Amino acid sequence: MAVSTKNMSFRNERAKDLRQLSQLLSRVVGGDVNTYVLESVISQLQNKDFIPTLKDGSTDENVWGYDIEDFKMPLDTLSHVKPQDITKGEIILNMKLRAKIEHWNTYHDPFIELAYNVMIKGVGNRTYHLGFHIDKHIANTQTKEPHPIYHLQYNLNPTKSNSPNLGNLFYIDTPRIMHKPIDFILGISFLTSNFYPIAFESLKDEREFVKLQENYQDAIWKPYFHTIANKWKPFQETNIVWNPINDICPIFI
Template structure:
């Protein structure tokens, strides 16, 4: 089949349940965890995203939907209770679903869908807010996010010993984070050229500049 306009093609990717096991060194890094002394911990990463094909670098939002779920489960030393925590990052479809004025288009949020079926919440509230502005994550950046935050020593070894990994992450950052960063930076530019991706959609907390 001949495609005359590649940018008219939509794409979708889904990564289901990629498991990361914590070894003894990884668990030691969680020395401030509560309950203390976690053991037998694992992290499950799920990523679903899609967008429109584009030739060359993206200058606008590369995705039209995105959801990243990070679920961590494990036990505390000597206890039989299974503990769970989770993070959720998604793209709010502001084009079709207007919401409150400080709802970032890409935001990370504690909890998410992974904690909805818990029967016990202890002394915790799980609230809808805050939704913290965060750069979008594709599959590569989602994996690197997990390694950076939960397995930093492994990431350091990958970056130093495997040039291919660094190249893959660098390419993903350029493809995904470059347009996001430019959208935010344009907020402070007094250019009359129209922005393809609005800085206020990236960081809605930004206060408009004074005239003059």
């Protein structure tokens, strides 16, 4: 079944945004970021015969999304790194996103499924790994621990080794830290600001990058934060005295 013209218009806009970000990364950051992996994502979004599959194996032409495999960028924050023999590093992102088209730019949760998996690789006398993910918890999944619907969780064995060298580290499955939902576009600000801050500062000077961030913050973060603020009723703009907002969230643009 081919995707409707209306839904393709939406998907083409998302493909256009990813293309614009890819070009910005290539021009501003350079060849150290492998933007070519986005080409297949863009092509799928533009393909009216492609409908992403959900976890349960079903498809719905009103659902859009993409998978990104092995997006890489340098680790440029090595000033406090340990072990001290590490001389270079790399960030590797794999992600899966599924979302309802009708919930975009509304106050609904924009995503059905989200898995944003990051592996940090450090190279010294040997190769070291650290990982974390930001994902969406499926509400009907049974669990003993609290699960914020969107959360960040660290992974000390991202390579899934049967015998990881954890040294003196103690590894446990918790905590799951409440976190904002992110797509690839907002995720670029998250990754560069934390791991490649020189690139982030350069990207912030680009009008197109700022506009992309503003648009996706409106679509993805506004419903999230409005829902949280609604805990304290009535929510009044005159009561906002804690400023600037960038001290709370440095990647707000």
